[in-house]
Amino acid sequence: MKGSFKALLYRDIFLGRKQLKSATTMFFVATALVVLILLSFRHGNLALLDKEIVEGAKIMIMPVVKFMPVLVACFLPNFVSEAVAREESGLWSKFRRSTPVSHWCFALADYTLIFVFILLAFLVSAGYVAIICKIEGDAFDKRTIAIIVALALCSLAFCILMQIMTMLFKSVEIAGLAFTGAMMLAMFLYVFLAPETDMTNDEIFAKLGGFCEDILPFSPVIFISILLAGFCAAAMLYKRREK
C-alpha cells in the first residue's frame, strides 16, 4: 500500500466513533455507580445498618463491583471490530476488493487500533482501581494488577472473537446471537459439569485471584498470541473472495 496508513486508521475511528463514545460513557457511568455505592457504605443508607452487616456486605459486593468499570473499559477496542465488521456486511466489501490496498493493510489498521485501545483501557483501569484502593485503604498489589490484566485479556479475546464471527456471518445481529449462545452454552456446561464445592465467595475470589497471579508472567505472550491470531484471522477474512 502506497497511500497513507493514517487514513485507514481515521476510517476505523470515524466509523466506530459512536461505539467509542458509548463505551466511554458506560465506563464513566460504571465508575459513578461504584463511587455511589462507596458513598452509600460511608454516608448513605447502607451506613445506617449494623456495622457488622455493612462490613459483610462490603466484603461480598466490593471485589466484584470494584472491577465492573474495568470490564467496561476493556471492551473499548470492541468499537473497531464492530464498526469494521458492520461495514463488511454491506457493499463496502465489494468496493474494498477494487482498491489497491491489501487485506494485510486493512487488518493491520484494525489491529493497530485494537492494540492501542486495549493498552489505553488497561492504563485507565489500573489508574481507576489504584484510586479506589487508595480511598478504601486496600493494597494495590500484584494480585489486583493480575486481575486487571486477566480481565483485559478476556475482553480482548471476546472482542476479536466477535469481529471474526461478524465477518464470518456478515451480520452483526447473527454474530451477536451466535456469540451469546456460545457463551451461555459454556456457562451451562460449567454449571452442570463442574464438581460441587462448598467454598465460600471469599475462597472462590481468592482462588480466581491466585489463578490470575499465576498467569501474569505469561500475559505478554498470551496478549501477543491473541492479537496475532486475531490479526491473521481478520486478514484471511478480508482476503476471502465471494463464491
Next chain:
Amino acid sequence: MMMNDYENAIEISNLTKKYDGFTLDNISFNVPKGSIMGFIGQNGAGKTTTIKALLNIIKTDGGSIKMFGLDHIENEFEIKQNIAAVFDEIPFHGDFTAKRLSIMFSGLYANWDEQRYFTYLDRFGLPRKKKISKFSKGMKMKLQIACALSHGAKLLVMDEATTGLDPVVRNEILDIFREYLQDEENSILMSSHITSDLEKIADSVTFIDKGKILITGYKDDILENHGVIKCTKADFKNIEKDDFISARLNDFGVEVMVANKNKAKRKYQGLNIEKTTLEEIMLFYVNSDKKEWS
C-alpha cells in the same frame, strides 16, 4: 511488461464461472485502450459476474484475464492502483461526508488528487459537508464518479452505474466520460441494460445473455451490419431460417433481424431492410432460441 505498453485495457479469454443454475460460459472479449465498451445484457445475464471476476472479487473456474497487459491476479495491486470501480449503489457508509471521504481515499490510492476531487465536487454541485445518506441517488452516483476520476485511474469499470438515474443526470455523466476519454490512455467498461446511453457513447459493444457472449465488436460495425426486414407473413415464409437471428411476429406483419444487411439485401431484393438500434439487436438476440416470437 510496462504499464504503458499494452493494446487492450482488458483482455478476457475463455472466462468460465460455474454457479448452481448459472454458468458464465467461456466468454472472451477485449476492451481496446482509449475506448469505451458497452457491456450489454438483461438482468442476470452475467454482467456483474464478469465484473466481479475482473476485480478478483470471485474465484473463476477457468480462463484468463489481463488488464493493461498484466495478469489480474499476479499483478492485482499494481492493476488496482490504475482502475476505478463504480457500482449501482454507493458503497460508502452514509455517515461520511464528501470531505471526509477524501481523507479516506488518500489512504487507499497513492495518486489521490484532492484538488481535482474538490474541483469535481464543485462542478457537480455536491456539498462537501453534507452526509452521504442525505444525498439523492444522482448525487451519490456523481460522488462515486468524482472519487473514481480523482486518483488518475486509467480504466473505469462501471457496473450498472447509470441505472435508476434521470436522463438529465445520465447525460451529464456521459459528458464527463467523453471528457475522460479525451486522454487516449483512458478506457471505460460500462455495463448497462440502458442501451440508449451506450448508443451515444460506446465505441464497441459486447452482448451477453445467459452467460454467453452473443456478439462483440465495434458499435458502428454492429449497427451497420445488422438490419430489420419489415415484411408480410407471406414474404417471411421465403426467408431462410439460417439467414436471420430471430423474427418478431405481430398483427401487421413480421420484423426479421439479420446479421448481414448487405447479404440480405442482395438475396431478398424487394424487401425493405431498415436500420436498427442496439436495443432491438439485444432483443432479437435474446429471443434467438425461439427464432419466432411475438
